Amino acid sequence: MAISRPSPPPARTAAAPSGAATTPAEPAADLRVDLGGVTLANPIVTASGTFGSGREINQFFDVNRLGAVVVKSITRHPRPGLPTPRMVETSGGMLNAIGLQNGGIDAWLAEDLPWLRQHGVPAIVSIAGNTVEDYQVLAQRLRGVEGILAVEANISCPNVEDRGTVFACRTEATREAIRVVTANLSVPVFAKLTPDVTDITAIAASAREAGATGVSLINTLLGMAIDAETGRPRLGGVTGGLSGPAIKPVAVRAIHQVHQALPDIPIIGMGGVSTVTDVVELIRAGATAVAVGTATFGNPMASLEVLEALPDWLAARGIDRVADLRGTVQLPG
Amino acid sequence: MSSQITPRGSDPQVFGREEGPLRAFCEVLGAKRVGSYWSLTFVAPAIAERARPGQFVTLAVDVGGATLRRPFSIASVSQQGPWAGTIEIVFSGVGQGTHWLAQRGKHDVLDLVGPLGRGFPLPNRQVPALLVGGGYGAAPMLYLARTLGARGHRVDVVLGARTAEQIYNTIEAKRAAASATFTTDDGSLGTQGIVTDVLDGVAEHGRSEVVYGCGPMPMLAGVARWAADRGLPSQVAVEEAMACGTGVCMTCVVPVRRKGQRRNVRACVEGPVLNGARVDWDAVRSPAMAQHELDEETG
Numbered sequence: 001m002a003i004s005r006p007s008p009p010p011a012r013t014a015a016a017p018s019g020a021a022t023t024p025a026e027p028a029a030d031l032r033v034d035l036g037g038v039t040l041a042n043p044i045v046t047a048s049g050t051f052g053s054g055r056e057i058n059q060f061f062d063v064n065r066l067g068a069v070v071v072k073s074i075t076r077h078p079r080p081g082l083p084t085p086r087m088v089e090t091s092g093g094m095l096n097a098i099g100l101q102n103g104g105i106d107a108w109l110a111e112d113l114p115w116l117r118q119h120g121v122p123a124i125v126s127i128a129g130n131t132v133e134d135y136q137v138l139a140q141r142l143r144g145v146e147g148i149l150a151v152e153a154n155i156s157c158p159n160v161e162d163r164g165t166v167f168a169c170r171t172e173a174t175r176e177a178i179r180v181v182t183a184n185l186s187v188p189v190f191a192k193l194t195p196d197v198t199d200i201t202a203i204a205a206s207a208r209e210a211g212a213t214g215v216s217l218i219n220t221l222l223g224m225a226i227d228a229e230t231g232r233p234r235l236g237g238v239t240g241g242l243s244g245p246a247i248k249p250v251a252v253r254a255i256h257q258v259h260q261a262l263p264d265i266p267i268i269g270m271g272g273v274s275t276v277t278d279v280v281e282l283i284r285a286g287a288t289a290v291a292v293g294t295a296t297f298g299n300p301m302a303s304l305e306v307l308e309a310l311p312d313w314l315a316a317r318g319i320d321r322v323a324d325l326r327g328t329v330q331l332p333g
Numbered sequence: 334m335s336s337q338i339t340p341r342g343s344d345p346q347v348f349g350r351e352e353g354p355l356r357a358f359c360e361v362l363g364a365k366r367v368g369s370y371w372s373l374t375f376v377a378p379a380i381a382e383r384a385r386p387g388q389f390v391t392l393a394v395d396v397g398g399a400t401l402r403r404p405f406s407i408a409s410v411s412q413q414g415p416w417a418g419t420i421e422i423v424f425s426g427v428g429q430g431t432h433w434l435a436q437r438g439k440h441d442v443l444d445l446v447g448p449l450g451r452g453f454p455l456p457n458r459q460v461p462a463l464l465v466g467g468g469y470g471a472a473p474m475l476y477l478a479r480t481l482g483a484r485g486h487r488v489d490v491v492l493g494a495r496t497a498e499q500i501y502n503t504i505e506a507k508r509a510a511a512s513a514t515f516t517t518d519d520g521s522l523g524t525q526g527i528v529t530d531v532l533d534g535v536a537e538h539g540r541s542e543v544v545y546g547c548g549p550m551p552m553l554a555g556v557a558r559w560a561a562d563r564g565l566p567s568q569v570a571v572e573e574a575m576a577c578g579t580g581v582c583m584t585c586v587v588p589v590r591r592k593g594q595r596r597n598v599r600a601c602v603e604g605p606v607l608n609g610a611r612v613d614w615d616a617v618r619s620p621a622m623a624q625h626e627l628d629e630e631t632g
């Protein structure tokens with residue numbers, strides 16, 4: 001019987017951090033990227049909600065090797081989340097309905113931020129709310145706090161003041177939520193957008209008008225699964241967010257459209273990334289940095305493995321700087 | 334910061350630190366059928382060394398479209414022999430991942446993460462223990478029975494399932510415990526009924542002072558309530574759908590009451606073993622629980 005190895009062991013994970021055995025003839029590719037005024041050591045980051053605040057995955061490797069850790073979205077108050085079942089595996093991905101369970105901003109500042117700082121992890125803080133005031137209060141709480149590289153405003157959340165319509169589905173709601181965040185912070189702000197809209201470039205433009213440094217693309221797509229036998233929804237929350245390899249083409253499309261429309265703004269790209277070629281695909285579409293999300297569930301070392309594969313991919317093609325790859329899609333005509 | 338280590342120095346197939354879970358590429362040492370279950374034993378010295386009864390491992394499966402690992406309780410551990418250390422899982426074929434696993438054989442190499450989660454706390458006094466296993470949940474119970482037995486505890490085991498062939502390893506149950514009692518829904522082995530029907534008699538005879546359980550959620554709810562009614566402490570290994578198994582996704586939560594408040598705790602890191610008296614069983618909404626309610630509505 002053939003040896004089955006769902007994913008190959010990473011080549012150099014076990015090597016000592018410095019003094020690697022090989023002496024490269026040429027200098028290694030420059031992996032640094034500029035994320036709207038802050039420099040990441042490399043373009044590989046984590047997708048919010050798939051990496052906690054870094055502690056758990058740090059059991060497998062030093063998470064400070066990543067370009068940044070984007071932490072699980074934090075809300076103004078602790079949230080218990082939705083009833084289980086909270087996930088359903090689907091072909092090429094999964095649906096989740098977590099309901100933003102988290103301990104709230106106070107607990108995060110007291111417990112998680114000190115850990116991130118102590119371990120030298122570049123942290124991008126994701127915040128989420130259901131009112132404009134929620135975003136404002138969260139931004140104010142983060143103002144001047146040390147150890148925060150950037151803030152990602154997850155505005156793919158229902159706006160209770162607008163009959164539950166997701167902020168990032170409307171240009172005006174996007175502007176209002178992002179304005180109160182950017183007005184209160186001096187670090188770069190990224191607006192995290194849902195792909196479930198007719199024209200994502202219009203939403204990205206309104207985030208930009210409200211002072212966002214850039215955008216994070218894409219959040220999950222809204223989906224649903226029903227048990228054929230019982231007729232019951234398979235998620236406690238009835239509908240949920242689709243993620244994983246199945247959504248990568250949607251991510252590539254959204255990143256491409258926004259980069260074509262707004263070539264000057266940095267983009268954190270995500271959606272179904274699990275290999276180094278996925279990373280390259282999103283960068284060619286226009287991503288500045290690329291987040292690994294659901295792939296971490298299937299393999300806790302997925303983000304490190306794509307990071308370690310990136311220099312070889314670039315070197316084999318004579319590319320010196322990963323930043324040069326950005327937006328290099330070769331369109332016909 | 335603690336530095337990254339590879340246990341056993343040069344083994345490039347193992348990743349992790351000096352404690353906590355590891356990711357390891359492990360060779361299958363043996364594959365066999367036990368009743369209606371499958372058993373896979375892996376050469377996994379580093380995982381075996383740190384494993385405790387009640388902990389689990391997750392396995393990557395190579396089936397079309399599946400991106401998530403499959404979680405399985407550790408059913409036995411051996412730290413001796415020419416392979417230095419092995420772990421065993423016992424499972425039933427329920428879907429594409431477990432059917433794929435059932436086709437694995439000797440020398441296949443699989444991608445494992447573990448040991449994960451919090452195992453069964455062991456009593457610090459030598460009290461008699463009552464162990465209740467349902468379906469494949471019997472396998473980790475027998476691992477616990479051997480561990481408690483080696484520490485000098487009296488152990489009484491109750492195993493339940495739908496039919497005789499779903500009672501896991503009756504011979505091993507009798508060997509590992511002072512008494513072994515079986516229940517089946519159809520009466521094809523032991524007492525016809527469910528495990529809670531026989532607990533009073535077994536507990537009285539064994540003078541049980543602590544109760545452990547592993548099996549379907551409705552069974553655990555029954556065992557935990559039975560123990561609470563008699564003032565006995567219970568520790569049960571719960572099962573919830575898990576996307577990551579490592580604590581980062583928040584899919585696997587179980588409602589637990591602590592200090593008068595209900596909290597959703599992650600079964601994969603704060604469990605899977607939880608204090609049975611603290612779980613808010615009425616609020617548990619796992620698929621198994623929903624199915625159980627449906628059966629009761631329609632049945």
Ligand SMILES: Cc1cc2nc3c(=O)[nH]c(=O)nc-3n(C[C@H](O)[C@H](O)[C@H](O)COP(=O)(O)OP(=O)(O)OC[C@H]3O[C@@H](n4cnc5c(N)ncnc54)[C@H](O)[C@@H]3O)c2cc1C
Pocket residue numbers: 089389401402403404405406407422423424425426427428429430431432469470472571572573574575605
């Ligand atoms: C902590 C823990 C320990 C477990 N120990 C054992 C064991 O020792 N032996 C055993 O036979 N089974 C065990 N299970 C259940 C086992 O993980 C599932 O039967 C298995 O994942 C089903 O995979 P599948 O691809 O065959 O089924 P499918 O139904 O095709 O799986 C689809 C998805 O649902 C998930 N899923 C399906 N059933 C379950 C379930 N009962 N619990 C959690 N997730 C589920 C799968 O992981 C997968 O993501 C355990 C589950 C947990 C959470």
Ligand SMILES: Cc1cc2nc3c(=O)[nH]c(=O)nc-3n(C[C@H](O)[C@H](O)[C@H](O)COP(=O)(O)O)c2cc1C
Pocket residue numbers: 047048049050072073096098100126154192218219220241242243244245247270271272273291292293294295582
């Ligand atoms: C279980 C789960 C939880 C998530 N939680 C959040 C969250 O709290 N905030 C957020 O902005 N995005 C959240 N996301 C979306 C991811 O950050 C990401 O945008 C999406 O999953 C697409 O990437 P992927 O396919 O690589 O996972 C979550 C995704 C999953 C699967």
Ligand code: FES
Pocket residue numbers: 574575576577578579580581582583584585586599600601602
């Ligand atoms: S399975 Fe992801 S947190 Fe428990």
